[in-house]
Amino acid sequence: MAAWRALLREAWERSVVFTQFICFLNVFSNHVAEVHQCLGPSMLPTFNVSGDILLLEHLSSKFEKVRPGDVVMARSPVNPNLVVCKRVLGLEGDRVTVLPTSSRGHIKQVVVPKGHVWLQGDNAYNSTDSRHYGPIPYALIQGKVFYRIWPPEGWGPVQNQQP
Amino acid sequence: MMAAAWRALVREAWERSVVFTQFICFLNVFSNHVAEVHQCLGPSMLPTFNVSGDILLLEHVSSKFEKVRPGDVVMARSPVNPNLVVCKRVLGLEGDCVTVLPTSSRGHVKQVVVPKGHVWLQGDNAYNSTDSRHYGPVPYALIQGKVFYRIWPPEGWGPVLNQQP
Numbered sequence: 001m002a003a004w005r006a007l008l009r010e011a012w013e014r015s016v017v018f019t020q021f022i023c024f025l026n027v028f029s030n031h032v033a034e035v036h037q038c039l040g041p042s043m044l045p046t047f048n049v050s051g052d053i054l055l056l057e058h059l060s061s062k063f064e065k066v067r068p069g070d071v072v073m074a075r076s077p078v079n080p081n082l083v084v085c086k087r088v089l090g091l092e093g094d095r096v097t098v099l100p101t102s103s104r105g106h107i108k109q110v111v112v113p114k115g116h117v118w119l120q121g122d123n124a125y126n127s128t129d130s131r132h133y134g135p136i137p138y139a140l141i142q143g144k145v146f147y148r149i150w151p152p153e154g155w156g157p158v159q160n161q162q163p
Numbered sequence: 164m165m166a167a168a169w170r171a172l173v174r175e176a177w178e179r180s181v182v183f184t185q186f187i188c189f190l191n192v193f194s195n196h197v198a199e200v201h202q203c204l205g206p207s208m209l210p211t212f213n214v215s216g217d218i219l220l221l222e223h224v225s226s227k228f229e230k231v232r233p234g235d236v237v238m239a240r241s242p243v244n245p246n247l248v249v250c251k252r253v254l255g256l257e258g259d260c261v262t263v264l265p266t267s268s269r270g271h272v273k274q275v276v277v278p279k280g281h282v283w284l285q286g287d288n289a290y291n292s293t294d295s296r297h298y299g300p301v302p303y304a305l306i307q308g309k310v311f312y313r314i315w316p317p318e319g320w321g322p323v324l325n326q327q328p
C-alpha cells in the first residue's frame with residue numbers, strides 16, 4: 001500500500017513539473033517564437049514545395065515592426081483554420097504594384113487600406129494571396145519568419161526581399 | 164554570518180520568483196486558451212452594456228471550435244486598428260444573408276451575404292456603433308472569444324445572452 005502511495009505521489013509530482021514545462025513552452029510559443037512548417041508552391045524558390053520548417057517570432061508583429069519584404073505567417077481571411085506563409089508587399093497607406101494572377105492579366109496599382117497589409121507569394125503565378133482575397137487585417141499576422149531550420153541545406157536566415 | 168544570511172535570502176527570493184513565474188505562465192495559458200476578463204467601453208452596445216465600461220468574462224473555447232452562433236456577443240480585433248479589441252454582436256456567419264440596419268436615420272436597410280471565412284458584426288446600438296457596416300465583414304480568425312458573463316457593475320452581474328435581432 002505504501003509503495004502505491006509513493007508511486008502515486010511521484011507520478012503526481014512529475015506531472016506537475018511536466019505541466020509547468022508545457023505551460024512555459026506555450027507562453028514562449030505564443031509570445032516569443034515558435035516552429036512552423038510552410039507547405040506548398042506559393043513561396044518558391046524561397047521555400048520548397050514539400051515543406052520547410054521555419055522559425056517564427058512574434059515580437060515584430062506585436063510591436064508593429066513588420067516591414068515590406070518580410071516573410072510572415074498569417075491566418076487566412078477565408079479559412080480561419082489555415083495559416084499561410086507569404087511575403088508582405090505593402091503596409092497600410094503604401095501603394096503596391098500587384099503582379100497579375102495569370103500570364104494574360106495586367107499589372108495593377110493598389111493602395112493598402114488602414115489597418116491592413118498586402119501579401120503576395122514569391123511564386124506569383126502559383127500563389128493564392130491578397131490578389132485573390134484582398135488586403136488582410138494586420139491583426140491576422142501571427143509572426144515574422146526569420147530563420148529556416150529544415151532542410152539542412154537550407155539552414156539559415158530568411159531575408160527581407162524587396163520585389 | 165552575513166554572507167550566509169544573504170545567500171539564504173537570495174535563495175528564498177529565487178524560489179519565490181520561480182513559483183510566481185509559474186503562476187503567471189499558468190494564468191497566461193488559461194487566459195489565452197480558456198477564459199479571460201475584459202472590459203467593454205463605449206456606446207455601441209447599449210442597452211446591453213454601459214458606456215462607462217462593463218467588465219466581462221470572455222471564453223476562447225467557442226471561437227476555437229467554431230461554435231460561435233449569430234446573436235452571440237464576441238470580442239474581436241478591429242480590422243482597421245490591430246491594437247483595438249471591439250465588442251459587438253455577431254449578426255451572421257459565412258454564407259448567411261444578413262439584414263443590415265442603416266448607419267443613420269436617413270439610410271436604407273440592406274441585405275448582404277457574408278463571404279466565406281468572415282462574420283458580420285453589429286453593435287446593439289445601431290445608430291452609434293462602428294461595425295461591419297463601416298469596415299465590412301470581419302475575418303473569423305480576428306474573433307478573440309465569446310462574451311458569456313458580466314461581472315461589473317454589480318447590478319449587471321449575470322450571463323450575457325444570445326439575442327437574435
